[in-house]
Amino acid sequence: MQIDLRTVSIKPLRNTFDHIARRFGDKPASRYQEGTYDIQQTDIFHYRPLWEPEKILFDKSRTKIEMKDWYALKDPRQFYYGAYTIARARQQEAAESNFEMIEERGLAALVPEALRDIALDVLIPLRHVEWGGNMGNSYIAAYGYGTAITQPCLYHAMDHLAVAQYLTRIALTLDTPVALDTAKDAWMNGALWQPMRQHVENLLVLQDWFEIFVAQNLVLEGLTYPLFFDHLDSKFAAGGGTAISMMTRFMGEWSAETAKWVDAQIKVAAAESAENKQAIADWVVEYRGRTLEALAPLAGRAFGAEADAVLGEVLAAFNARCAKLGLSV
Amino acid sequence: MDMHVKKLGLKEKYAHMTRGLGWDTTYQPMEKVFPQATFEGIKIHDWEKWEDPFRLTMDAYWKYQAEKERKLYAVLDAFAQNNGHLGITDARYLSAIKLFLTGISPLEYVAHRGFAAAGRNFPGVGPRVACLMQSIDEVRHAQTQIHAISNYNKHYDGFHDFKHMLERVWYLSVPKSFFDDAFSAGPFEWMIAIGFSFEYVLTNLLFVPFMSGAAYNGDMATVTFGFSAQSDEARHMTLGLECIKFMLEQDPDNLPIVQKWIDKWAWRGIRVLSLVGMMMDYMLPKRVMSWKEAWEIYFEQNGGALFNDLARYGIKVPECLTQCSVDKEHISHQAWATFYQYGGAAAFHTWMPNDEEMDWLSAKYPNTFDKYYRPRFTYWREQAEQGNRFYSNTLPMLCQVCQIPMLFTEPDDPTQICYRESEYKGEKYHTCSDGCKHIFDDEPEKYIQAWLPVHQIYQGNCFNEGVDPTAEGFDPLAEVLKWYHLEHGKDNLDYEGSRDQQNFQAWRGMATQNT
Numbered sequence: 092m093q094i095d096l097r098t099v100s101i102k103p104l105r106n107t108f109d110h111i112a113r114r115f116g117d118k119p120a121s122r123y124q125e126g127t128y129d130i131q132q133t134d135i136f137h138y139r140p141l142w143e144p145e146k147i148l149f150d151k152s153r154t155k156i157e158m159k160d161w162y163a164l165k166d167p168r169q170f171y172y173g174a175y176t177i178a179r180a181r182q183q184e185a186a187e188s189n190f191e192m193i194e195e196r197g198l199a200a201l202v203p204e205a206l207r208d209i210a211l212d213v214l215i216p217l218r219h220v221e222w223g224g225n226m227g228n229s230y231i232a233a234y235g236y237g238t239a240i241t242q243p244c245l246y247h248a249m250d251h252l253a254v255a256q257y258l259t260r261i262a263l264t265l266d267t268p269v270a271l272d273t274a275k276d277a278w279m280n281g282a283l284w285q286p287m288r289q290h291v292e293n294l295l296v297l298q299d300w301f302e303i304f305v306a307q308n309l310v311l312e313g314l315t316y317p318l319f320f321d322h323l324d325s326k327f328a329a330g331g332g333t334a335i336s337m338m339t340r341f342m343g344e345w346s347a348e349t350a351k352w353v354d355a356q357i358k359v360a361a362a363e364s365a366e367n368k369q370a371i372a373d374w375v376v377e378y379r380g381r382t383l384e385a386l387a388p389l390a391g392r393a394f395g396a397e398a399d400a401v402l403g404e405v406l407a408a409f410n411a412r413c414a415k416l417g418l419s420v
Numbered sequence: 421m422d423m424h425v426k427k428l429g430l431k432e433k434y435a436h437m438t439r440g441l442g443w444d445t446t447y448q449p450m451e452k453v454f455p456q457a458t459f460e461g462i463k464i465h466d467w468e469k470w471e472d473p474f475r476l477t478m479d480a481y482w483k484y485q486a487e488k489e490r491k492l493y494a495v496l497d498a499f500a501q502n503n504g505h506l507g508i509t510d511a512r513y514l515s516a517i518k519l520f521l522t523g524i525s526p527l528e529y530v531a532h533r534g535f536a537a538a539g540r541n542f543p544g545v546g547p548r549v550a551c552l553m554q555s556i557d558e559v560r561h562a563q564t565q566i567h568a569i570s571n572y573n574k575h576y577d578g579f580h581d582f583k584h585m586l587e588r589v590w591y592l593s594v595p596k597s598f599f600d601d602a603f604s605a606g607p608f609e610w611m612i613a614i615g616f617s618f619e620y621v622l623t624n625l626l627f628v629p630f631m632s633g634a635a636y637n638g639d640m641a642t643v644t645f646g647f648s649a650q651s652d653e654a655r656h657m658t659l660g661l662e663c664i665k666f667m668l669e670q671d672p673d674n675l676p677i678v679q680k681w682i683d684k685w686a687w688r689g690i691r692v693l694s695l696v697g698m699m700m701d702y703m704l705p706k707r708v709m710s711w712k713e714a715w716e717i718y719f720e721q722n723g724g725a726l727f728n729d730l731a732r733y734g735i736k737v738p739e740c741l742t743q744c745s746v747d748k749e750h751i752s753h754q755a756w757a758t759f760y761q762y763g764g765a766a767a768f769h770t771w772m773p774n775d776e777e778m779d780w781l782s783a784k785y786p787n788t789f790d791k792y793y794r795p796r797f798t799y800w801r802e803q804a805e806q807g808n809r810f811y812s813n814t815l816p817m818l819c820q821v822c823q824i825p826m827l828f829t830e831p832d833d834p835t836q837i838c839y840r841e842s843e844y845k846g847e848k849y850h851t852c853s854d855g856c857k858h859i860f861d862d863e864p865e866k867y868i869q870a871w872l873p874v875h876q877i878y879q880g881n882c883f884n885e886g887v888d889p890t891a892e893g894f895d896p897l898a899e900v901l902k903w904y905h906l907e908h909g910k911d912n913l914d915y916e917g918s919r920d921q922q923n924f925q926a927w928r929g930m931a932t933q934n935t
């Protein structure tokens with residue numbers, strides 16, 4: 092006998108899991124909600140970590156930021172794994188077709204030499220900065236508190252790896268693999284890059300994961316991406332370097348999207364308490380100064396005489412962004 | 421341009437895309453950037469010698485994984501729309517899935533966090549990238565499992581508060597403590613515990629039985645996430661094996677440490693697998709193969725080949741495993757007998773096998789079932805039929821290491837419960853086997869911390885706030901169940917007469933009759 096199960100109309104016993112219903116009521120929940128809320132263990136742990144015996148495995152005290160409910164830090168993009176990979180797969184398809192077009196039509200050869208050299212000097216060593224961004228965000232994914240923020244930080248870490256890989260591909264499109272060695276040497280030894288490398292290495296030894304979030308995701312990215320993937324991009328596009336612009340399209344789109352997520356986290360955490368707001372503002376002030384110092388020589392290389400003006404614009408926009416988030420910095 | 425890209429070999433290109441990104445820090449000391457790299461005693465001289473077990477750049481990763489996700493969620497949507505849950509053989513089957521969601525899925529989540537940590541902590545870029553990919557895969561596994569099982573939760577009991585239960589319910593501390601143990605160790609031990617023992621040695625014994633069980637029993641939701649995870653699992657297994665070989669190749673001093681971890685985690689894993697064994701032999705209405713057969717195929721044969729492969733590095737088959745060839749005839753029956761007796765405190769339904777099922781068990785376990793288990797099970801069944809369903813109302817003692825109740829017997833005497841005892845700082849601690857005792861004695865400082873559910877009940881830590889254990893008529897079991905969020909009469913007790921059984925029959929009836 093053929094059973095047609097579809098014809099049965101059944102009233103479910105419940106609409107979602109209890110921990111979701113406790114937050115939102117017993118109504119159908121989204122995949123983001125069921126895949127995110129309260130899935131990190133919170134209450135009972137068997138053993139103290141050998142690597143940090145004074146704390147428990149998932150411990151709220153790994154940052155000085157305090158939240159009554161860490162799940163207040165939700166992701167406005169509602170990224171669970173499926174939504175995240177599907178969104179990125181679309182973006183990578185666009186990026187891939189840009190790289191293909193450049194390769195098929197030999198567009199890289201049309202980039203004026205001066206612009207090409209700027210790209211090689213500035214964008215390629217930047218892949219090491221991106222790798223630092225991966226490390227900071229994987230630290231948060233491991234030691235942060237609550238899936239609402241740890242989950243997107245892992246996605247963010249993987250995105251930084253992807254950007255580093257796109258930058259690598261740009262080097263290989265504009266030049267030979269030797270360009271990667273040259274860029275690495277500039278990163279390790281070149282005067283232009285030492286302030287930035289020192290800054291990035293300093294971020295790698297921070298312990299407070301929310302401090303890393305502010306220093307890396309808000310400040311470093313908030314100043315670097317507009318500088319290189321907006322202002323410098325315009326310069327490339329205006330000067331016949333469209334091929335480079337095409338290859339960095341992913342980064343431009345990505346930073347616009349991720350900045351909205353970063354802003355939502357900062358806004359909620361700062362609004363929670365005066366202490367949080369002060370701590371975040373202090374971090375912004377501290378890391379904004381250091382990041383600007385590290386960016387100054389790079390801006391000089393990229394924009395020459397206009398460097399100060401461009402950096403000034405980037406800074407003004409960044410400060411306006413922070414003000415909107417409720418920070419007086 | 422393009423020419424250069426094409427000239428590069430795949431391996432070389434992947435190296436540029438990953439390990440080329442890293443550098444040795446000089447403004448900050450490497451020990452400070454990678455503070456967990458050395459405390460376990462593992463010596464690594466050259467991270468560049470790491471062989472990438474797979475070569476996936478992020479763009480390719482997104483592309484493949486998104487394709488899999490689109491397909492998976494299309495199936496899950498259709499499953500929900502078409503009442504796919506009514507396609508299972510029998511709602512008894514769902515006890516297995518309840519055990520999976522409460523005991524395994526939350527651990528996928530811990531695997532995600534632990535691999536994020538490993539993906540930050542190794543000084544080598546190659547292993548870090550591989551660990552991060554596993555970390556993101558594991559959040560996928562946790563979520564796809566929750567999403568697939570979400571539809572069952574809407575219609576059946578026992579699923580509804582899985583995270584709360586994982587942290588509290590007595591038998592769930594078995595898998596939970598396994599992952600807590602691994603994550604609280606250092607990054608190298610983590611790789612042996614999860615990357616090697618769990619993914620490489622044991623995955624076949626966990627996933628294959630669950631997924632084939634799902635296929636045999638018409639559970640398309642579970643089959644779909646299981647299949648979809650297969651290619652991820654293949655990557656995880658190669659990572660685990662690569663990692664162990666790398667440690668062994670880097671320094672001869674690593675051998676005794678790695679051997680110790682392999683011994684420990686093989687035994688830890690085998691103890692967790694008792695739950696899988698019982699699922700295979702008792703919880704599936706339509707059975708795939710017996711636990712004993714699975715053990716022989718996936719462990720004795722496949723695992724044997726693996727240990728032969730590792731013998732050239734000096735790795736020996738863990739000694740505790742010799743006991744397994746005896747245990748494989750017993751553990752599933754002993755575990756199910758225990759759950760039947762404590763069926764009042766389990767978040768799934770229990771039952772005694774029917775005649776046909778008993779015959780199947782006799783045929784699969786000719787040396788043991790009729791001799792040791794059939795008489796007891798038949799007696800319990802008869803008693804239940806006469807209205808004397810047997811529930812044990814004393815709490816069992818738990819093993820200090822694996823946290824399973826003391827229910828396993830001596831390897832040389834299946835009528836004698838096996839106890840081992842250790843003393844540490846003047847206190848006595850009990851373990852279930854030589855394997856667990858050995859683990860305890862090696863790290864007593866760690867295992868004395870164990871949050872043993874039964875001890876905690878005795879200490880009064882498992883009641884809701886405001887409950888007064890000295891009040892008249894105080895019912896400790898009822899109060900513990902409330903604290904578990906386990907709904908008495910719905911989540912627990914016999915399948916026969918349960919709400920799951922009644923609803924399943926009624927809904928199926930609606931589908932098959934014209935009323």
Ligand SMILES: [Fe+2]
Nearest residue numbers: 528557558561
């Ligand atoms: Fe997994």
Ligand SMILES: [Fe+2]
Nearest residue numbers: 819822852856
């Ligand atoms: Fe044990």
